[in-house]
Amino acid sequence: MSVRRLAPPDMQPPSFAFTAENAEWVKATIAKYPAGRQASAVIPMLWKGQEQEGWVTHPMIESIARQLDMPFIRVLEVATFYTMFNLEPVGILVQVCTTSPCWLRGSDAVMDACKKHIHPHQKTLSADGKMSWMEVECLGACVNAPMLQVGSDFYEDLDGPITEKLIADLRAGKPVKAGPANARHSSEPEGGAITLTEPSLYDGSIIGKYKPVAPPPPPKKPGEA
Amino acid sequence: MATRKLIVDGKEIEADEGLTLLQACEQAGAEIPRFCFHERLSVAGNCRMCLVEWVGAPKPQASCALQVKDIFPNKDGTPAKINTTSPYAKKAREGVMEFLLINHPLDCPICDQGGECDLQDQAMGYGRADFHRFNENKRAVEDKYMGPLVKTIMTRCIQCTRCVRFATEVAGVPDLGATGRGEDMEITTYLEKAFESELSGNVVDLCPVGALTSKPYAFNARPWELKKTESIDVMDAQGSNIRVDTRGPQVMRVLPRLNEDVNEEWISDKARHACDGLSRQRLDRPYIRVNGKLKPATWAEAFAAIAAKVKSASGDRMAAIVGDLAAAEEIKALKDLMTSLRVKNLDCRQDGAKIGANSSGEKAPRQTYLFNTGIAGVEAADAILLVGANPRWEAPVLNARIRKAWLAGPVAIANIGPAVDLTYKVEQLGTDVGILANIVNGTHAFAKVLKDAKRPMIILGAGAITRSDSAAILALAARIAGDTGMIGPAGTHADGGWNGFNILHTAASRVAGLDLGFLPGEGGRDLAAILDGAQKGEIDFLYLLGADEFDVAHLGRAFIVYQGSHGDAGAHHADVILPGAAYTEKDGTYINFEGRVQQARRAAFPPGEAKEDWAILRALSEVLGVKLPYDSRAQLLKALEQDVTHFAVPGSAPVHADTSAATWGGIGQSGPLDSRPLTHTVTDYWLTNPIARASETMAQCSREFGAANKMAAE
Secondary structure (H helix, E strand, O other), X not given: OOOOOOOOHHHOOOOOOOOHHHHXXXXXXXXXXXXXXXXXXXXXXXXXXXXXXXXXXXXXXXXXHHHHOOOHHHHHHHHHHXXXXXXXXXOEEEEEEOOHHHHHOOHHHXXXXXXXXXXXXXXXXXXXXXXXXXXXXXXXXXXXXXXXXXXXXXXXXXXXXXXXXXHHHHHHOOOOOOEEOOOOOOOOOOOOOOOXXXXXXXXXXXXXXXXXXXXXXXXXXXXXX | OOEEEEEEOOEEEEEEOOOEHHHHHHHXXXXXXXXXXXXXXXXXXXXXXXXXXXXXXXOOEEOOOOEHHHOOOOOOOOOEEEEOOOHHHHHXXXXXXXXXXXXXXXXXXXXXXXXXXXXHHHHHHHOOOOOOOOOOOOOOOOOOOOOOOEEEXXXXXXXXXXXXXXXXXXXXXXXXXXXXXXXXXXXXXXXXXXXXXXXXXXXXXXXOOOOEEEOOOOOOOOHXXXXXXXXXXXXXXXOOEEEEEEEOOEEEEEEEOOEOOXXXXXXXXXXHHHHHHHHOOEOOOOEEEEOOEEEEOOHHHHHHHHHHHHHHOOHHHEEEEEOOOOOHHHHHXXXXXXXXXXXXXEEOOOOOOOOOEOOOOOEOOHHXXXXXXXXXXXXXXXXXXXXXXXXXXXXXXXXXXXHHHHHHOOOEEEEEOOOOOOOOOOEEEEOOOHHHHHHHOOOOHHHHHHHHOOOEEEEEOHHHHXXXXXXXXXXXXXXXXXXXXXXXXXXXHHHOOOEOEEEOOOOOOHHHHHHOOOOOOOOOOOHHHHHHHHHHOOOOEEEEEOOOOOOOOOOOOOEEEEEEOEOOHHHHOOOEEEEOOOHHHOOEEEEOOOOOEEEEOOOOOOOOOOOOHHHHHHHHHHHOOOOOOOOOHHHHHHHHHHHOHHHHOOOOOOOOOOOOHHHHHOOOOOOOOOOOOOOOOOOOHHHOOHHHHHOHHHHHHHHHHHHHHHHHHO
């Protein structure tokens, strides 16, 4: 980690506004919190803003502060505290997991592909300004190691060439398939299951017939006995 | 309040459950080191210096964040044992100190906090002197800009967040914050913006290390070479208790002194930083105007020039005006001198306030011009109506009290006057004085709020009492006070008494002047009439005792004697200048807006040939042939006490005793209201008196904040 500052003024856009759709979402989010506690919505709003703009801008911080009736400095504190708020443009951000399981399974090759095709240094925008990459700690998909994350999707079971193609496709805006890059389904073994294949496990002969559980009764309305 | 038994260092005590363990330990006589904890701020618990041993607990306990009510007794029912000096506690604190010093530059020799630094002091007790084991690079932090008063050396910061909490809680100006996290946490203002509070200097006192220091005082002096004098501030009428630090003849800095009833432990930036004005623009010798130019003269020549003029003038063509910074001593001396010269044209209200005298011109009862609720009493109020008052600029420390009351409980605050940011929520009623009439006849919504309140207050500021229709405004305010129960039972608010009628003065000398009756005598002229008379040639001789705050340029051909400390407006137009002493250069009695009598002490001597003001008047009286009957300040104080008995009881504010309808009904005089909107009289907080106007620091503040604040007000 290092000191986190807002991007220099010449990089900042002149203004910020949520899109109509996001503004609706913001309204609903603020309404979730009790009156006088609307400041609780600051993290979701910054997150939504980042989703919309790609990074957290200076006008965004002030706009959110005004909407939540917070001092500017309070929003700046939050934005600089959480490292997942990008304070500079990042383009398509490729987050490569390099924690032990991924590293053992070859995350170095994934990282090399990023270095080669995005930028030699992490957290730096590529020459065309479209992409950047960074090392991150464990993303919790060790069973599909090595892997990386873009947006809210995981790309798993990678190696050098697959990563290179993935980067090229992302850059070109082509559709890419999330999940394992090989033939695996989710985290199942390659080529299908090799344990727990005994049919008697599933026909009810061991534990009895599967009985659907009755759905829970609908919640009572206030005032109802 | 429930209490709980504790054994602190082997001594059994009964501690209030509402206290923190740190406070309970202090009651038991133990001394707990701390950085982040401060009695007047919320508990942060992040410095970990106050660790103590709770016997049986698995870890050392941060005593500042542990409440007594959370400390349960031992299983056998014996009280919990707390050790503050055990090897266990000491080791824990040593560990904390080691961590704090890892990233602290040990630059004490060039640090302004050196000699009065909490970290330095506590490192003597808990630092490891024999070895160190940190061989990595130390952290360095960029310095931040916090305005013209606060200098930052952020590498020294230990992240106690006292300054952030002060800005947010006490000052009510949330400009400070902590950005980043962990090792990279930094205290900063919002993107290099100045800390825009009139109380910003207090963060320098709060900072336990040298991260925030005083910019004007940077590299000026070491605390051990300063002479400390306990005194009273005169920059506003609150009478904040201060300590004046001098080196030789120069006032190096001004610090607050603890007084729970007046200023707690805060002072305003003007009180703290106007002191460089004490060594600029000073009048250090008498002057006489010869052929339109001021020429240096001796005291004897100056007195002779005055005597020549006074001999040829009759009493009704002479006048005297007292300025904002005068102490009671010189007001009394000037009044006695003028009385013996049969002068009735006297006024101590150089802002033209219509208070102190009732409609027939007699001296009004004291409580009609005081801040009767008292400063501490504000905390008990549950509804406040501000009329033409901007407490943030007229008395910043009082404003912090109002904010404290507002934070503590539901207080309905409404303002009649220009909308300004007072750091708390205010219902803006408008700027029309007619609203007062509506509140009186009950048609305004706020009338009900005041009526329903148990302890309502009205605060009349200078904006309300210096208008042409002020008598009518005062009468309406008195009606409101009477109708809504502001004049409650006698006694202090702690004993169930209540008096919510308040005048907020802006001048330190005003209440003393009014108490001494420095007002137009029978048939005498008040300020407006004196100025008018001078212009028309009906006043030949005008004595200004440090009076600069009115239009001095248009005084016609009157002979003007200016006695004061600074070459300000008054001195520029004077025919004779008598150099006086500033408030740090004389023993003086000041009465604050509550009516509290307080003594300012001499911290340095007046420059050059300047003299204490009452002594000048005493010497002049002899030349004029009307020798004043006191030869020493002790005799003068005796005379003051005989005149006005409360001068004999310094320190305490008067207790509300007069509930008679006659007193409160006699305030002001009903009449037509002016349609002009209410305004505030203080237009530039940093430049309200001759000392502040001579101060470079205040000029800088005015440049930095003045324009911005004006825009904010519009």
